[in-house]
Structure formats: C-alpha cells, structure tokens
Amino acid sequence: MREVSFIKQNKEKWLSFEKAIFNNDFKNPDELASQYIHLINDLAYAQTYYPKSKVITYLNQLAAKAFQKIYKTKRHDTNRLVGFWKTEVPLICYQFRKFIYVAFIIFFAFTFIGVISAANDGEFVRSVLGDNYVNMSLENIEKGDPVAVYKSGSNWGSFIGITINNLRVGIIAFVMGVFLGVGTLYIMFNNCIMLGSFQYFFYEKNVFWESVRGIWIHGSMEIFAIVIECAAGLILGASILFPGTHSRYTSFKMGAKTGIKILISTMPFTFAAGFLEGFVTRYSNIMPHWLSVSIILITLGIISYYYLIYPFKIQKQITQQPVLSPSQL
Structure with missing residues (x-):
C-alpha cells in the first residue's frame, strides 16, 4: 500500500x-x-x-x-x-523537545547579545542593572568579596524571598506565551540581557571566576528552570498559532494543559535553587574550590539529565x- x-x-x-x-x-x-x-x-x-x-x-x-x-x-x-x-x-x-531546544538556542543568543552590548558600551551595564547595584558591586569587589550581595539578609528570609520571586518569573514567562509566544520571548530577552551584561561586568573587573563560583551554585538550576518555563510559554503560543487539525480553542486548551504540567515540574528545582542561594551561596568565597565546582556540576547535571536525557529513556x-x-x- x-x-x-x-x-x-x-x-x-x-x-x-x-x-x-x-x-x-x-x-x-x-x-x-x-x-x-x-x-x-x-x-x-x-x-x-x-x-x-x-x-x-x-x-x-x-x-x-x-x-x-x-x-x-x-x-x-x-x-x-x-x-x-x-x-x-x-x-x-520528549514530545515537545524541539521547543526546549529552541528555548535554549534563544537563551544563549540573547545572553550573547547582553555580553556583546556590555563589551561595546561602557554604560550599558548601568542602564540594565542600575547605578545602585553597579556601585554596590564595585564596592564589594574592592573589599575582595564580589558576590557579597548574596550574604545580605537571613538564610530563611533570602530563601523564601528569592524562591517566591523565581516562581513569579517562571509563571509570568509561561502566561505571557498567550500573546503568541512574543510575551515569553520578551521576558527571556530581558533576563538574558541582564545575565549576559552581569557576567561580563565581573569579567571586565577580573573577578569572573569568583562570580561564577558564587552565582552558579544556585544559578545552574535557577536559570535552567527559567529556560524550561519559557519553553512551556512557547508551547502555549504555538498552540494558538498552529492549531493543526484541532480548532484553535481546543489546541489552546491542550497547549495550556501541557505548559502547566511543564511549569509545575520546574518548581522543585526552583525551590532547590532558592535553598542553595539562601543557605549555601553566601559561603562560596570561603568554601574550597572543588566543593563549589562540585555543587555547580551536580546541580546542573541533575536538571540537565531530567529534561534532556531521561525523557529519551x-x-x-x-x-x-x-x-x-x-x-x-
């Protein structure tokens, strides 16, 4: 046949x-x-x-x-x-893996734009991060503790506040997908530009390694989870744009249901990232290099395995x- x-x-x-x-x-x-x-x-x-x-x-x-x-x-x-x-x-x-791949490609592209912009415009970092944050970071660098900002506040207070903020960002990134995915791309663009310019700022001040040891202890799971949440937003947008054989409303309901499940799946990782930022990152400058690197690699490995390898198995x-x-x- x-x-x-x-x-x-x-x-x-x-x-x-x-x-x-x-x-x-x-x-x-x-x-x-x-x-x-x-x-x-x-x-x-x-x-x-x-x-x-x-x-x-x-x-x-x-x-x-x-x-x-x-x-x-x-x-x-x-x-x-x-x-x-x-x-x-x-x-x-697995079924929507292409959306996850696209989300990561966009993430790296937008972050690279942030790096290039900061490298070619001396005032770009201040316009993105604000004068207060930049001045505070410069003071911390002079004191020999570039990521001292993560030591402010109590452990529990930082954990709760940071986790709530990250959950809010993830939910907004997903919900904004209802605007045909453009809203999700906007949220991703803003966050990636900040990340790229933020990391270049520390590179320019010759404390890049110190910033990596501190920021990515919690950032590996935090940033990865946000990318997955943005992928959920893109799925929502695509369900409206490309309904296929379904009515647009039916396709939207299916896309929303799928996206919500993906969004919920990221929440344990967001909580873990908040815990690390509240209780572990503040000690990054005094812990052995091998320990901070191990935490970064283990957390990145766990979330990468779950979303990129385990689905195939x-x-x-x-x-x-x-x-x-x-x-x-």
Missing part, C-alpha cells in the same frame, strides 16, 4: 483516537486498550514500510499518550504524584513495552 493511501485510510481513526485521549473520552479501559492495540499495529506497519515517514513520529507520540492513560488505569498503579514526575512529564518533554521504555490486553488492566 502506498503511504498516501495508508494515511488516508487511517487518518480519521487516528484523529478520533487523539481527540479521545486528550479529552479523556473513553467509556471503559477495554475500549482504550483495543484502540491502543490498533494504534501499535499501525505504528509497526509504518515503521516497516515507511521508515522515513513523519507519520511514524506522530504515531509514536500518540502511542506514548495512550500508554499514559493505560498506565494510570492499571490496578497496581503507583502514587499519582510520583507518576507525574517519573513518567508523564518526561514523555511531555522513558520514551524508549514505552516503545519497547508489550501491548497490554484488556484483561491486564
């Missing part, structure tokens, strides 16, 4: 199944399992006869969504909260998962 004929023959069935999956429109587990079996058969057929077709990607993603529904109806299902972070979010990140496990029969549900 030609690929065009294969798609035409099964298109309505796939779209109906996709709609039912997203709207939880299944009367019983038997119906879901039966549809899932048909879907896996279509996927296997496509992989055999059309190995380079985009329809394989589509069916793979749809099968992953179906598996989540089946997984949640199994009698021996584990705690829903654990399943959310262990299976559901990684599958979403979960997706691979699911594609290799034997099809469940109705009797197993």
Whole structure:
C-alpha cells in the first residue's frame, strides 16, 4: 500500500483516537486498550514500510499518550504524584523537545547579545542593572568579596524571598506565551540581557571566576528552570498559532494543559535553587574550590539529565513495552 493511501485510510481513526485521549473520552479501559492495540499495529506497519515517514513520529507520540492513560488505569498503579514526575512529564518533554531546544538556542543568543552590548558600551551595564547595584558591586569587589550581595539578609528570609520571586518569573514567562509566544520571548530577552551584561561586568573587573563560583551554585538550576518555563510559554503560543487539525480553542486548551504540567515540574528545582542561594551561596568565597565546582556540576547535571536525557529513556521504555490486553488492566 502506498503511504498516501495508508494515511488516508487511517487518518480519521487516528484523529478520533487523539481527540479521545486528550479529552479523556473513553467509556471503559477495554475500549482504550483495543484502540491502543490498533494504534501499535499501525505504528509497526509504518515503521516497516515507511521508515522515513513523519507519520511514524506522530504515531509514536500518540502511542506514548495512550500508554499514559493505560498506565494510570492499571490496578497496581503507583502514587499519582510520583507518576507525574517519573513518567508523564518526561514523555511531555520528549514530545515537545524541539521547543526546549529552541528555548535554549534563544537563551544563549540573547545572553550573547547582553555580553556583546556590555563589551561595546561602557554604560550599558548601568542602564540594565542600575547605578545602585553597579556601585554596590564595585564596592564589594574592592573589599575582595564580589558576590557579597548574596550574604545580605537571613538564610530563611533570602530563601523564601528569592524562591517566591523565581516562581513569579517562571509563571509570568509561561502566561505571557498567550500573546503568541512574543510575551515569553520578551521576558527571556530581558533576563538574558541582564545575565549576559552581569557576567561580563565581573569579567571586565577580573573577578569572573569568583562570580561564577558564587552565582552558579544556585544559578545552574535557577536559570535552567527559567529556560524550561519559557519553553512551556512557547508551547502555549504555538498552540494558538498552529492549531493543526484541532480548532484553535481546543489546541489552546491542550497547549495550556501541557505548559502547566511543564511549569509545575520546574518548581522543585526552583525551590532547590532558592535553598542553595539562601543557605549555601553566601559561603562560596570561603568554601574550597572543588566543593563549589562540585555543587555547580551536580546541580546542573541533575536538571540537565531530567529534561534532556531521561525523557529519551522513558520514551524508549514505552516503545519497547508489550501491548497490554484488556484483561491486564
């Protein structure tokens, strides 16, 4: 059978199944399992006869969504909260991985703009960070403690205040995606310009390494989480711009639901970053170099693994998962 004929023959069935999956429109587990079996058969057929077709990607993603529904109806299902972070979010990140990649590309591009702007305009850092902050930082550098600002306030006060602020930034970055993604890009642009000019300022004052040791102890998770939250905002914007076969409203609801799940998944990392900034960063100038570097690498490794590597492992496990029969549900 030609690929065009294969798609035409099964298109309505796939779209109906996709709609039912997203709207939880299944009367019983038997119906879901039966549809899932048909879907896996279509996927296997496509992989055999059309190995380079985009329809394989589509069916793979749809099968992953179906598996989540089946997984949640199994009698021996584990705690829903654990399943959310262990299976559901990684599958979403795999399905929308291109948005995460694009968010990181934009992040590095905007940060680079901040660096270049600070390097070519002596007043740029002051215009971005403000005279008070720059003057305070210069005083701290002269005293031999470039990141002394992180020592102000109490441990708990800093932790709570910083965490609330970071949660607010992440929520705003996501919600602003409703403006076709432009709002999210604006939030990302502002934060990246600040980051780039901020780091160049310390580089120019010959205390770059000291700033890295202090800032990125908490910044690895904090900044990474914000990029993921911006990716969620871009997903929201894309759901409005590119509804595909769905109505724009239905597509928007799907995009919002997906984005909110990604946003929620970043919150533990945001709390961890706030804890590190409130309780650990303030001691960066007195701790051994190997310890500060280890904290940076470990925190960066954990969040990178979860969003960039672990989703591929979960997706691979699911594609290799034997099809469940109705009797197993």
